[in-house]
Amino acid sequence: MPQSEPLLPTVTNTTDYTSLPIDPNLWSTAMQAICHRHGLPTDKLVRFGDGTDPADGSSVVFAAGDHLVIKLFPPYRKNLFEAELTVAEHIYGKLSVTTPEIYAHGRLDDWPYLIMSRVPGVYLAELWDTFDVKEQLRFITELAEVVAHLHALPTDNLPLLDHNWPRLVAHRIETCVQRHREQEVPAYWLQLIPAYLEYAAPLYPPIFTPAIVSGDIHQYHLLATHQNGRWQLTGLFDFDDALVGFQEYDLAAAGLFMMAGKPTLLRAFLLEYGYPKTDINEQLSHRFMAYTLLHRYRPFNWVRVDYANASCSTLEDVARTIYAL
Secondary structure (H helix, E strand, C coil), rough: CCCCCCCCCCCCHHHHHHHCCCCCHHHHHHHHHHHHHHHCCCCCEEEEECCCCCCCCCCEEEEECCCCCEEECHHHHHHHHHHHHHHHCCCCCCCCCEEEEEEEEEECEEEEHHHCCCCCEEEHHHHHCCCCCCHHHHHHHHHHHHHHHHHHHCCCCCCCCCCHHHHHHHHHHHHHHHHHHHHHCCHHHHHHHHHHHHHHHHCCCCCCCCEEECCCCCCCCCEEEEHHHHHEEEECCCCCCCCCCCCHHHHHHHHHHCCCCCCCHHHHHHHCCCCCCCCCCCHHHHHHHHHHCCCCCCCHHHHHHHHCCCCCCCCCHHEEEEEEE
């Protein structure tokens, strides 16, 4: 019997993926095939995002009705699929907020996919700037408890996650300038990066308890619901970039997106998380800034323009502005 033609294209790298021709039917056809395979209805498939580019982000995500989500990963990013599957299954039911439950997983033409529950709620990003400082402070303290609980979960049986934090940090440091050069960061700032990373070192203690870190805990991956007359933090999702490493990688992300330039919020967050007052200092600000520079999804041009100010002329200035303590 002749083999049927594949539904999905062959891609082996990011260039292949991002240069796919825009076909509005490509992803919906693939999602319908996944639904048929698992006996799911196909009449309520809706893509997250505007769907106008071939690959919106590192994966293609559809809602399958009100209660399920299908997430499709390019073949060369199998590590993202493994991280999402591993962490979602490991933490489900263990936090005070709801996280996705994995219902099924598989491959379609070598593209890995996950079928998971759709966490209910409103994106916190839609609400965050409408809250006054008191309300933001309440959410920040709730978030600190959730993150601390996540970081306290055991990590000794997660073989699909990268566990070698020293190697990862060393690699990120080695490639940091080139990555930012590719993102067209001006030469003035590029020349400051190596000395600044040395100044911020050490970025982690020689002995630390490893934690599950995603580096992407912020208002775009948090959900809230209106309960008892006020908004409550109720959901957390997206673990495809998770690693096993040092906790401050996660704290830097939340601090950048939700607390930039707001020392009252950042200090309250860190205290609730468990930092002693004596450890909340300028050197911590610089470690957060270093992890922001080393994060592969943090273009420095965007960080500097959106979260710092025009008067900043050094990376030390940027750190003191964004991660003010």
